[in-house]
Amino acid sequence: xxxxxxxxxxxxxxxxxxxxxxxxxxxxxxxxxxxxxxxxxxxxxxxxxxxxxxxxxxxxxxxxxxxxxxxxxxxxxxxxxxxxxxxxxxxxxxxxxxxxxxxxxxxxxxxxxxxxxxxxxxxxxxxxxxxxxxxxxxxxxxxxxxxxxxxxxxxxxxxxxxxxxxxxxxxxxxxxxxxxxxxxxxxxxxxxxxxxxxxxxxxxxxxxxxxxxxxxxxxxxxxxxxxxxxxxxxxxxxxxxxxxxxxxxxxxxxxxxxxxxxxxx
Amino acid sequence: xxxxxxxxxxxxxxxxxxxxxxxxxxxxxxxxxxxxxxxxxxxxxxxxxxxxxxxxxxxxxxxxxxxxxxxxxxxxxxxxx
Numbered sequence: 001x002x003x004x005x006x007x008x009x010x011x012x013x014x015x016x017x018x019x020x021x022x023x024x025x026x027x028x029x030x031x032x033x034x035x036x037x038x039x040x041x042x043x044x045x046x047x048x049x050x051x052x053x054x055x056x057x058x059x060x061x062x063x064x065x066x067x068x069x070x071x072x073x074x075x076x077x078x079x080x081x082x083x084x085x086x087x088x089x090x091x092x093x094x095x096x097x098x099x100x101x102x103x104x105x106x107x108x109x110x111x112x113x114x115x116x117x118x119x120x121x122x123x124x125x126x127x128x129x130x131x132x133x134x135x136x137x138x139x140x141x142x143x144x145x146x147x148x149x150x151x152x153x154x155x156x157x158x159x160x161x162x163x164x165x166x167x168x169x170x171x172x173x174x175x176x177x178x179x180x181x182x183x184x185x186x187x188x189x190x191x192x193x194x195x196x197x198x199x200x201x202x203x204x205x206x207x208x209x210x211x212x213x214x215x216x217x218x219x220x221x222x223x224x225x226x227x228x229x230x231x232x233x234x235x236x237x238x239x240x241x242x243x244x245x246x247x248x249x250x251x252x253x254x255x256x257x258x259x260x261x262x263x264x265x
Numbered sequence: 266x267x268x269x270x271x272x273x274x275x276x277x278x279x280x281x282x283x284x285x286x287x288x289x290x291x292x293x294x295x296x297x298x299x300x301x302x303x304x305x306x307x308x309x310x311x312x313x314x315x316x317x318x319x320x321x322x323x324x325x326x327x328x329x330x331x332x333x334x335x336x337x338x339x340x341x342x343x344x345x346x
Contacts, residue, residue, distance in 0.1 A: 147278050154286050161329065183273030190279050194286060196328035 003036070003114040005107050006238065007136035008171075011152030013123030015144045016173040019209060020231070021120040022050045022218040027235030029081035030220065033115040036075065038106070039089035040132040041122035042098055048088050052079065052216020062090035062097045064106065071109055080221075095127040100134035107135035116238070125159060133160065138167040138238075140200060144174045145186040150194055157197055169200035171234065176205045177248040201234035203227050204248050287324045291331055298324065305335065314340040 008021050018041075025035045038061065039047035048054040059074040064087070071087075078084040087106075090097060103119075110117050121132030133139060139160055143153035153170070160168050172188050179185035186194075188202050206227035212219040219228035220235075229246060236243035288294060293301075302322045309315055321336040 147282055150282055151285060151289065154289060157329070158290060180275070183275045186275050186278050186282075190275065194279065194282050196326075 001034070001112060001115065003034075003107075003111045003117045004137050005111075005117045005119065005135045006138045006140060007040075007119040007121055007132050008140050008142060009121035009129060009132060009156055010123065010142040010149070011125060011156040012143075012149045015142050015149050016171075016203070016209075017123075017142050018046050018050050018120055019213065019218070020140070020142050020171055020173065020203075021047060021118050023220045023228070023231035024235050024238065025051075025084060025116075025118050026081070026218045027220040027232045028116055028118075028238070029078065029084040030232075031235065031239065032083075033239070034083040034113070035081075035116045035118060036085045036087065036110050036114045038087045038103075038117065038119045040098075040103075040119050040128055042089045042093055042095045042128060043091065044122065045089040045091045047086060047120050048076075049216065050213050050218070051086055053086050053088075054216075057088050060088045060090040061106070062093050065098060065102045071106065095122070095131065098128075098131050100131050103131045104135045125155060129156075133163065133165060136165060138169075139165050140169055140171050141195075141197070142171045142173050143191065143195075145172060145176075145180070145188075145191055150186065150191055154195055157195060169198045170195060171201050171203065172199065173203045174205045175202050175248065181249065200237050201230055202245065202248065203230040203234075204246075283326065287326055287331060290326075290329075291324060293324070298322075306337075309337060314342070316340055 008017050010017050021037055025037045028035045037047060039045055042062065048057060053076050056076045059069040061074060063069045064071050064074045074087050075085040076088065107117055119132045119136065122128035141153050141156055143149045157168065172191055175188065176185055180187045188199065192199055204226050206225055208219050208222055208225040209227050212222065219225040220231045222228045233243035233246065305322065306315065306317055306320060316338055319338045323334055324331050325334050
C-alpha cells in the first residue's frame with residue numbers, strides 16, 4: 001500500500017475546504033479505504049469539530065514534529081470508521097512551528113499504512129499553504145461561484161503551476177442552480193472557462209451541510225443529501241472511477257415533485 | 266436600473282473577472298498596458314504610418330495562457346506623398 005496525498009486548498013477562506021476534507025475522507029472510508037486526514041491550519045484548528053472528534057485529542061501535529069509523541073499517538077481514530085484517522089493541528093502555536101520538510105517527512109511515514117492522506121490547507125498563500133502543498137500528489141482547489149473566491153482560486157492555481165504541481169483539479173462548491181438558471185450566478189462552465197483547470201465536481205448549496213457540521217457528522221453519511229451525493233461522486237472520481245455529474249437543475253422537495261407530476265420544469 | 270431592463274449579474278461577474286485575472290496573471294496593471302500600447306505605437310510610427318484610432322492592442326486568455334494581440338491597420342503609402 002502506498003497512499004496518495006491529496007491537498008485541499010482555496011486561497012480564500014470560508015469556501016468549504018474543511019467541509020470538503022471531512023466529506024471526502026468519510027466517503028472514501030465508506031468505500032473501505034484507509035484514510036488519514038491532516039489539519040494543516042495551525043492555530044485555527046477546525047477539522048476536529050467538523051469530524052466530531054474534538055473530545056479525543058491528546059497530541060497534535062506539532063507534538064509529533066517536536067518529538068513529544070510518536071506519530072501513531074497523534075492519530076485519532078474515527079468513531080464510525082476504524083480505518084479513518086485525524087492528525088489535528090496545534091491550537092496554541094503558529095504556522096512557523098511546521099515546515100514543508102516536516103510535512104513531507106510525516107506523509108512519507110504515513111504512506112505505507114494508508115490509501116489516502118488528505119491535507120486540509122489553511123486559507124491564504126503563505127507558510128501554512130506551502131506546508132500543505134509540499135507533499136501533495138494531487139491538489140484539489142475549492143472555490144465558490146463568486147468573484148472574490150474565483151479570483152483567489154486563480155492565484156492559487158498560478159502558484160501550483162509555478163510549483164509544477166501538475167495533478168490539479170477544481171471543486172466548485174455551493175452552487176445555487178436556481179440563481180445560475182436566472183443568470184445571477186456564475187455557472188460551472190463560466191468558472192471553468194475563467195480558471196482553465198479540470199473539474200472534479202460541483203457541489204450544490206445545501207442546508208444539510210450545516211446540519212452535518214453541527215452534529216459532527218459530514219453530509220456524505222446522509223443518503224438523501226444532494227451535497228452528500230456530490231461529495232460521494234467526487235470520492236469515486238478520486239479513486240479513478242467514472243461517476244456521472246448530477247443534474248443540478250432537478251427540483252427537489254414537494255414543489256419539485258408537483259412540477260414533475262404536472263410535467264412542468 | 267429598472268427591474269425589467271436589468272442585465273443579469275452573472276455575465277457582469279464573468280466580464281469583470283476576465284479583466285482582473287489577466288492583470289493578476291501577467292502582473293501588468295491597466296496603466297502599464299496603456300503605456301506599453303503608447304510605446305509600441307510610437308516605435309511602429311517611426312517606420313510606417315498608422316491610424317492610431319483604429320489600433321487595438323489587448324491581452325487575451327486561452328485556458329491559462331495569455332497572449333498580447335495587436336491589430337494595427339496601416340495607412341496606404343500613396344496617400345501621404
